[in-house]
Structure formats: C-alpha cells, structure tokens
Amino acid sequence: xxxxxxxxxxxxxxxxxxxxxxxxxxxxxxxxxxxxxxxxxxxxxxxxxxxxxxxxxxxxxxxxxxxxxxxxxxxxxxxxxxxxxxxxxxxxxxxxxxxxxxxxxxxxxxxxxxxxxxxxxxxxxxxxxxxxxxxxxxxxxxxxxxxxxxxxxxxxxxxxxxxxxxxxxxxxxxxxxxxxxxxxxxxxxxxxxxxxxxxxxxxxxxxxxxxxxxxxxxxxxxxxxxxxxxxxxxxxxxxxxxxxxxxxxxxxxxxxxxxxxxxxxxxxxxxxxxxxxxxxxxxxxxxxxxxxxxxxxxxxxxxxxxxxxxxxxxxxxxxxxxxxxxxxxxxxxxxxxxxxxxxxxxxxxxxxx
Amino acid sequence: xxxxxxxxxxxxxxxxxxxxxxxxxxxxxxxxxxxxxxxxxxxxxxxxxxxxxxxxxxxxxxxxxxxxxxxxxxxxxxxxxxxxxxxxxxxxxxxxxxxxxxxxxxxxxxxxxxxxxxxxxxxxxxxxxxxxxxxxxxxxxxxxxxxxxxxxxxxxxxxxxxxxxxxxxxxxxxxxxxxxxxxxxxxxxxxxxxxxxxxxxxxxxxxxxxxxxxxxxxxxxxxxxxxxxxxxxxxxxxxxxxxxxxxxxxxxxxxxxxxxxxxxxxxxxxxxxxxxxxxxxxxxxxxxxxxxxxxxxxxxxxxxxxxxxxxxxxxxxxxxxxxxxxxxxxxxxxxxxxxxxxxxxxxxx
Numbered sequence: 001x002x003x004x005x006x007x008x009x010x011x012x013x014x015x016x017x018x019x020x021x022x023x024x025x026x027x028x029x030x031x032x033x034x035x036x037x038x039x040x041x042x043x044x045x046x047x048x049x050x051x052x053x054x055x056x057x058x059x060x061x062x063x064x065x066x067x068x069x070x071x072x073x074x075x076x077x078x079x080x081x082x083x084x085x086x087x088x089x090x091x092x093x094x095x096x097x098x099x100x101x102x103x104x105x106x107x108x109x110x111x112x113x114x115x116x117x118x119x120x121x122x123x124x125x126x127x128x129x130x131x132x133x134x135x136x137x138x139x140x141x142x143x144x145x146x147x148x149x150x151x152x153x154x155x156x157x158x159x160x161x162x163x164x165x166x167x168x169x170x171x172x173x174x175x176x177x178x179x180x181x182x183x184x185x186x187x188x189x190x191x192x193x194x195x196x197x198x199x200x201x202x203x204x205x206x207x208x209x210x211x212x213x214x215x216x217x218x219x220x221x222x223x224x225x226x227x228x229x230x231x232x233x234x235x236x237x238x239x240x241x242x243x244x245x246x247x248x249x250x251x252x253x254x255x256x257x258x259x260x261x262x263x264x265x266x267x268x269x270x271x272x273x274x275x276x277x278x279x280x281x282x283x284x285x286x287x288x289x290x291x292x293x294x295x296x297x298x299x300x301x302x303x304x305x306x307x308x309x310x311x312x313x314x315x316x317x318x319x320x321x322x323x324x325x326x327x328x329x330x331x332x333x334x335x336x337x338x339x340x341x342x343x344x345x346x347x348x349x350x351x352x353x
Numbered sequence: 354x355x356x357x358x359x360x361x362x363x364x365x366x367x368x369x370x371x372x373x374x375x376x377x378x379x380x381x382x383x384x385x386x387x388x389x390x391x392x393x394x395x396x397x398x399x400x401x402x403x404x405x406x407x408x409x410x411x412x413x414x415x416x417x418x419x420x421x422x423x424x425x426x427x428x429x430x431x432x433x434x435x436x437x438x439x440x441x442x443x444x445x446x447x448x449x450x451x452x453x454x455x456x457x458x459x460x461x462x463x464x465x466x467x468x469x470x471x472x473x474x475x476x477x478x479x480x481x482x483x484x485x486x487x488x489x490x491x492x493x494x495x496x497x498x499x500x501x502x503x504x505x506x507x508x509x510x511x512x513x514x515x516x517x518x519x520x521x522x523x524x525x526x527x528x529x530x531x532x533x534x535x536x537x538x539x540x541x542x543x544x545x546x547x548x549x550x551x552x553x554x555x556x557x558x559x560x561x562x563x564x565x566x567x568x569x570x571x572x573x574x575x576x577x578x579x580x581x582x583x584x585x586x587x588x589x590x591x592x593x594x595x596x597x598x599x600x601x602x603x604x605x606x607x608x609x610x611x612x613x614x615x616x617x618x619x620x621x622x623x624x625x626x627x628x629x630x631x632x633x634x635x636x637x638x639x640x641x642x643x644x645x646x647x648x649x650x651x652x653x654x655x656x657x658x659x660x661x662x663x664x665x666x667x668x669x670x671x672x673x674x675x676x677x678x679x680x681x682x683x684x685x686x687x688x689x690x691x692x693x694x695x696x697x698x699x700x701x702x
Contacts, residue, residue: 245428245436246482260503262373262557285502289425289440290560305398305567350397352376
C-alpha cells in the first residue's frame with residue numbers, strides 16, 4: 001500500500017470515534033481529502049460529504065461509517081469508580097481486564113476495566129460472561145470529587161489499543177469496523193479524482209451506524225442519490241469455530257465480499273461483478289436474505305428508494321479489540337469501486353429487469 | 354372467472370417471486386395490464402406502477418405485494434449439498450421432503466431419517482440449519498456449475514383446484530392479492546373515475562414491508578388500499594376464539610384498529626352492504642403487519658385500509674383461498690373506487 005495511504009489509515013484507526021463523537025475523525029478525513037474532493041461539507045448530524053463531479057445528473061453515494069462502538073460513563077460513585085453503558089453492540093465478554101481511555105473535556109484520561117476476581121466468583125458463575133453493569137472503570141481516583149475533575153457523566157470511552165501489523169499483509173486494530181470502510185471509499189475517490197467520469201460521486205463518511213444506521217438515514221436523504229454503495233466489514237469465517245457451512249464460507253485475503261439478496265439492487269450487483277472481472281479483483285459472495293445490518297439498509301429505503309449495493313471487507317473477530325483485516329482486500333475494494341464508477345454512463349439505469 | 358383471467362392466475366402462481374427477485378412476476382403483471390394502462394413504469398427497488406390518472410385532486414393508491422417467501426443458498430459443502438437460509442417467515446417444519454427449484458436447477462430438501470434421530474429429537478420440528486437441499490450433484494464443483502451463493506429457491510409445488518372453487522398453492526400470499534389488484538384495475542380502466550388511481554405491485558413485503566416504504570414515498574397518496582392475505586381460522590385447531598373467527602368463503606376481511614382509517618372502514622362497510630357483498634372484520638389492535646402498516650406512515654401520513662383475502666395454512670406449500678372471496682374483493686374494491694368522491698377529508702372525527 002502507498003505510504004501516504006497507509007499513514008492515513010493508521011491515523012484513522014488511532015482516532016477515537018464512538019457513535020455521536022465523530023468530530024475529530026471527520027477532521028482527519030477532511031484534511032486527507034482536501035486535494036482530491038471538489039467540495040467537502042458537513043451536515044448537522046455530523047455526516048461529512050466529499051464530492052467530485054457535482055454537475056453530473058446521475059448521483060452515486062458511497063457510504064462508509066466512521067463511528068465505532070464504545071462505552072459511555074453513566075455514573076461516578078463515591079469512591080470515584082465509573083459505571084458505564086455500551087455504545088452499540090459491545091461484546092461484554094471481552095471487556096474485563098482491558099485498558100481504556102475516557103475522553104474527558106480537558107483531555108484523555110487513562111483507566112482500566114475492573115471486575116471481581118475469578119477466585120471470589122462462585123464456582124457455578126465462573127464460566128459466565130459478566131454483564132456490563134457488573135464491571136466498572138478505575139481511573140485511580142481518590143474519590144468522587146477527584147474523578148469529577150477530569151471526567152463527567154456521558155463522557156465517551158474507548159478501549160486503549162492501537163494499530164498493529166501481523167504477517168502476510170494482515171493488520172489488527174480496534175474498530176476496523178468501519179474506519180476501514182470509510183478509508184476504502186475515500187481511496188476510491190482519490191483514484192477517481194484525476195479521471196473523467198460521467199456521474200457525481202458523494203463520498204459520505206457517515207455517523208452513528210452502530211446505534212441504528214442513523215447517519216446513513218439522514219445523509220442518503222440529504223444527497224438524494226440514484227444509486228449507492230455501502231462499504232462495511234463482513235464476517236470472515238476462516239478461523240477455528242467459524243462454522244462457514246452455516247454462516248457462509250468467507251476468508252481473509254480472498255477479496256471483497258459481495259452481498260446478494262433483497263437489500264441489493266440486481267443491476268448494481270451485476271455492475272460490481274462485471275467491474276471485478278474488468279479490474280481483476282478477486283471477490284467472494286455472501287447470501288443475505290433480508291435487510292442488512294449496514295448503511296445499505298437505510299440507503300435502499302431512503303425517499304422513493306435507492307439502488308443499493310454492499311461491499312464487505314473480510315474481518316475476523318468483529319466487535320472485539322482485535323479486529324483483523326488484510327490490506328490486500330482493502331486495496332482491492334477501492335480499486336473495485338473506482339472501476340465500477342468509471343464504467344457508469346450518464347444514462348445508466350438501475351431498474352431491475 | 355373468465356378464461357383469460359384464469360390463465361393469468363395460473364401463470365402468476367407458477368412464477369417464482371422470492372423477495373428481491375420480483376422482475377419476472379412484474380413482467381407478467383405488466384403484460385396483463387399494458388393494453389388497458391399505457392404508462393406502466395418500474396422503479397429501482399422493483400415496485401411497479403399502473404397509473405389511471407387525469408390529474409384530479411385526490412390520489413388513491415391500490416397496492417399488493419408480489420413477492421413470496423423462499424429460500425436462499427448460504428453455502429455449498431464439499432459433497433455438493435446446499436445449505437439454505439430463509440427469505441422471510443418460512444415455517445421450517447414444513448420443509449423436509451419438499452421439492453424445490455432455482456433458476457437453473459431442481460432439488461429436494463433432505464433431512465436425517467426419523468429412524469436415525471435420537472428419541473428426544475424425533476418429536477421436534479427440524480430447524481433450517483438441520484436441513485439441506487440435494488440437487489443430485491456429484492461434488493461441490495458440479496453443484497457450483499448450476500447454482501451460486503445467494504441464488505434463490507422456491508418450493509416446487511403445483512396449483513391444485515379443490516372443491517367449491519377453492520384452490521391450494523404456495524405463495525398465494527400474496528400473488529392472489531396482486532391478481533385481485535390487476536383484475537380490479539382492468540375493470541376500473543373502462544370507467545370514468547372521480548379520483549386518480551395508482552395501482553402498485555410492491556416488492557419485498559415478506560422481508561419487512563420494504564417496497565411499500567419506497568413506493569409509498571413516491572406515490573404520496575391521500576388514500577391507500579392494500580390487499581393481502583389474512584388468516585382464515587375455520588379449520589381444526591384454528592382457535593378462532595383466540596385469534597378471531599374468520600372463514601374461507603366468508604368474504605373480504607376488513608381490518609379494524611390503529612392501522613386503519615375508521616372513516617375508510619365505514620365506507621367499505623357501507624359499500625359492501627349496498628352491493629350485498631359479505632365482509633368479515635378482524636381486530637388489529639396495533640400497527641398493521643402488512644404493507645398497510647408502512648403506507649400509513651409514508652411522508653406526512655396516509656389514510657389506509659387493509660383488505661384481506663381469507664387464507665388457510667399461510668406460509669406453507671398449500672396455502673388455500675376461495676375464488677368467491679377473490680371475486681368479492683374485486684367487486685368491493687371496484688365499487689368503492691367508483692363511489693369515492695373527488696374531495697373531502699379522512700381526518701378522524
């Protein structure tokens with residue numbers, strides 16, 4: 001991967017962005033995209049639009065959500081321990097023993113997630129995952145007053161882990177879901193920026209996906225596209241207990257995962273398959289017999305309907321602090337999207353035939 | 354029922370239309386109506402529109418979903434067996450032993466023989482992850498030459514004509530509603546109307562009222578009348594006392610409750626009484642589970658009616674309706690539209 005691009009990806013991954021607190025990461029996106037986008041603007045919900053070739057009649061939206069799951073402080077007890085609630089679909093089984101960052105008004109505050117020692121847990125409860133309310137955050141405060149100097153109710157919290165490279169182009173980080181998807185769509189725009197294309201591209205780094213596809217709902221209404229692609233992480237099941245036969249056989253490094261089903265417009269689906277052939281990008285297929293849990297769902301139902309596609313970046317260990325993807329898949333996804341968009345004509349129709 | 358209507362009904366029911374793949378059945382509907390309604394169009398979601406309009410003030414949407422529940426291929430194992438997932442609310446207890454078909458392939462649904470099942474499991478219904486589709490493939494590669502991940506399958510069952518004008522078929526939910534819609538539009542196309550009519554065959558109802566959301570937005574109607582099947586409980590273990598006493602051949606089922614505009618309901622009851630059409634009322638105390646539920650919430654809100662066709666054995670391969678009910682639905686809807694005044698509001702008094 002190009003050095004500037006990889007640096008940008010690392011910067012994205014090292015910027016905390018729990019749902020509802022995406023301002024900082026949107027600034028990171030803006031400064032990278034300034035040379036490539038014709039226009040960059042934000043809406044009141046926090047979505048950011050990076051637009052190229054705005055004058056074209058046919059509008060294409062690309063959605064990659066920049067928010068991540070996280071925690072939120074909801075109580076501060078007399079001894080200065082912080083109670084917390086999840087932002088989005090947090091797997092409480094992975095929280096015990098993690099270091100965290102509380103994002104206070106005056107700056108980041110380090111802390112750890114505490115729980116009752118396993119020795120003090122009754123035998124019959126030892127194999128059970130603790131629930132969120134059975135844990136707390138310890139910032140080393142002396143008491144409530146001391147804690148309140150640096151932390152307030154409703155401050156967001158993220159797990160304090162960063163980016164790391166493994167063998168064979170694989171990288172781990174917390175919340176590759178879905179900063180990697182946002183990266184993919186912005187890279188696609190970079191690839192398209194110098195080219196002549198027949199459509200307007202609204203590359204939207206959406207907010208609040210993890211708490212109900214909220215940013216895609218407002219931004220799809222806002223830019224009113226004819227067609228759209230959402231890029232999000234998708235399950236790779238090529239690991240022990242992955243149960244691929246049951247959940248679909250998908251693997252890291254084997255290419256972007258293309259969903260098919262009612263949430264996917266068949267003409268967009270075919271266009272993506274053709275673009276994969278043309279650009280020599282390997283792809284994998286995923287059966288999705290209902291509305292997806294991604295921005296593609298909200299996009300399809302926006303206003304009178306949007307022709308929608310979904311591209312997945314194969315991802316192991318989703319919603320844990322060690323999400324894993326292959327950089328090869330990431331690069332291929334950007335290439336695939338740029339190829340699809342380059343092939344669109346001003347009169348391309350997405351009506352199913 | 355005249356011959357051309359009967360031939361069309363047979364064609365509709367023989368055309369697979371699992372949610373997300375409705376193009377073929379939309380083509381059938383368009384062919385049925387293209388001579389009477391010139392400006393038929395389809396949108397990117399797959400919904401199809403049949404306008405009978407003269408730019409009058411009041412816009413009435415008549416809708417029925419054309420999709421049916423079905424199955425989708427999730428993975429193909431080393432021996433060429435297909436693992437499947439449901440499209441919509443499939444009752445997996447009815448699947449073992451059924452024939453299925455896809456675009457290029459036929460197959461059967463296999464399950465472990467009763468004799469091999471542990472005593473405790475033998476009395477339980479099979480869940481879908483314990484079933485598979487056998488297309489007779491030699492191995493994975495052989496299967497992949499005929500079908501891919503994400504392709505759809507539907508049960509391969511015929512239309513059966515029973516006594517007393519009753520028919521059994523898969524996916525009468527809601528292709529029978531679409532049939533009532535097309536036949537009503539044919540009758541209305543020959544009339545002078547005081548209101549604008551837009552017929553819509555919607556998509557993806559079975560996976561969450563999705564087509565109604567997009568087509569409701571596009572049509573922006575004042576009134577919407579939606580046709581869908583509703584439960585007939587006049588069979589053994591129907592539990593009518595608990596679920597409502599509704600019967601096959603008892604006439605259209607009109608829903609009453611929060612999801613339905615009370616003035617519209619009263620109009621339908623008046624029209625039915627005048628025309629001597631039997632109707633049944635069903636209590637729907639919360640949001641309506643059919644497309645009517647999504648249409649009511651389109652844009653700033655729509656006055657909605659949910660007209661049901663009595664249906665036994667919903668979401669199985671042998672759904673059953675009575676053609677007398679079908680004819681009564683067509684007649685009631687036609688009469689209501691003809692009598693619908695050009696103005697007046699449906700604000701709940």
